[in-house]
Each structure stands twice: as structure tokens, then as C-alpha cells.
Amino acid sequence: MLLFDFHHHYFNSVSGIYNLGCGEELPPALFSAGIHPSETAENMEEKFRWLKEVSKNDKCVAIGECGLDGIIKPDRQIQEEVFVKQIEWANEIKKPLIIHCVKMFSDLIRLKKKANVPMIVHGFNKRKTIGLELLKNDFFLSFGKSALYNVNLQDFLSEVPTEKLFLETDTADFDLRELYELTARLKNTTPEELSKKIKDNLEFLKITI
Ligand SMILES: [Zn+2]
Numbered sequence: 001m002l003l004f005d006f007h008h009h010y011f012n013s014v015s016g017i018y019n020l021g022c023g024e025e026l027p028p029a030l031f032s033a034g035i036h037p038s039e040t041a042e043n044m045e046e047k048f049r050w051l052k053e054v055s056k057n058d059k060c061v062a063i064g065e066c067g068l069d070g071i072i073k074p075d076r077q078i079q080e081e082v083f084v085k086q087i088e089w090a091n092e093i094k095k096p097l098i099i100h101c102v103k104m105f106s107d108l109i110r111l112k113k114k115a116n117v118p119m120i121v122h123g124f125n126k127r128k129t130i131g132l133e134l135l136k137n138d139f140f141l142s143f144g145k146s147a148l149y150n151v152n153l154q155d156f157l158s159e160v161p162t163e164k165l166f167l168e169t170d171t172a173d174f175d176l177r178e179l180y181e182l183t184a185r186l187k188n189t190t191p192e193e194l195s196k197k198i199k200d201n202l203e204f205l206k207i208t209i
Contacts, residue, residue, distance in 0.1 A: 006166035007122040019189040032062035048179040061207045063090040066097025128156040142166035158186040162197040
């Protein structure tokens with residue numbers, strides 16, 4: 001059974017999407033490349049040159065993580081500019097966007113209108129009202145470790161349509177199988193069936209595994 005890890009930081013992992021940061025060495029398997037909101041303060045020209053080059057690689061299946069973060073230093077206006085530029089680039093090369101968003105969901109929803117490609121909010125662990133608003137606006141949601149112990153999040157996860165769902169480890173160290181099993185239970189299905197559905201979702205994003 002395929003335990004696809006939608007967003008991870010494990011260089012040698014073969015099943016999933018490795019998050020490549022600016023200027024890092026390319027991993028052996030699939031990856032996404034983007035400029036994180038925390039990196040928007042300086043050397044933008046150089047970073048965009050890097051992004052445009054590396055994202056043409058066949059193994060680069062998405063742009064990101066990129067987005068908006070309300071609790072870190074870089075100016076919000078600048079964060080937004082850098083994010084919009086990445087949306088435009090993703091539109092141009094027709095690759096989906098993996099989103100990092102902290103406390104700026106209404107801005108994210110406003111900016112989604114600029115994207116012609118799917119947007120996946122990674123590491124979703126917020127209130128159900130925010131989750132429902134994102135689903136209404138056609139976002140995909142990827143859940144990580146917090147779904148293993150946060151009961152409110154589990155309650156919401158049970159309602160998320162399987163065709164809008166991904167699972168991930170991000171930087172956390174745990175067995176992703178556990179999260180597949182729990183999610184399958186919450187959705188009254190089997191891990192195998194869930195894994196198949198997630199494969200279909202990847203196909204929708206034009207990600208070939
Ligand atoms: Zn991450």
C-alpha cells in the first residue's frame with residue numbers, strides 16, 4: 001500500500017514530496033520548490049532565479065511551500081508580493097501550489113483568485129470554520145501529526161471530502177501509517193481504499209508517482 005507523504009523534509013524518503021529550500025541539493029525523489037514567507041526579506045532576485053531554474057525539473061511537482069505568515073518578521077506587504085509572484089510562476093509552468101499559511105487565511109482566500117492551478121494548504125490544524133471556508137473556496141487540505149491527537153481536528157477531518165485530502169509528516173517524526181489508519185477509521189473506509197483515493201488526487205494534480 002502506498003503511504004504517500006504529501007509534504008516532508010526527509011531527503012532520502014522515496015514516497016512523497018520533499019520540500020526543497022532555496023539553494024539546497026536536489027533529493028533523489030519528487031520535490032516541491034518554493035520561497036517560504038520567512039525567506040522573503042532579502043536576495044529576492046537571486047531566489048527567484050533559483051526557483052525558476054529548479055522548478056523546470058521533471059521531479060519538481062509543485063511550487064511551495066509558499067504563502068503568508070502573520071506571526072513572523074518579514075513585512076506582510078512583501079510576503080504578499082513574493083507569494084503572488086510564485087502564484088504567477090505556478091500558473092505559467094502549470095504546477096500546483098503547496099501553501100504555508102499562519103493567521104492570514106482571509107488574505108489567502110482573496111489571493112486564490114489569482115491562481116489557475118490547485119492550491120493545497122499543508123499542515124492544516126486550524127478551527128473547523130476556517131477549514132470549511134477553505135473547502136468552500138476549493139482548496140485541498142493536507143493533515144499532519146496534529147490530527148493524531150487533536151480531537152476537534154479529527155472531527156473536522158472526518159468531514160473533509162476524500163477528494164480534497166492529503167496526509168503528510170512535515171518535520172515531525174512519526175509513522176505515517178498511523179495517520180492513514182486513523183483517517184481511514186474516521187472516514188469509515190480502509191487504509192488501502194484511502195491510499196487509492198489519495199493516488200487519484202495526485203493524478204488530479206498531475207503528479208505522477
Ligand atoms: Zn514543512
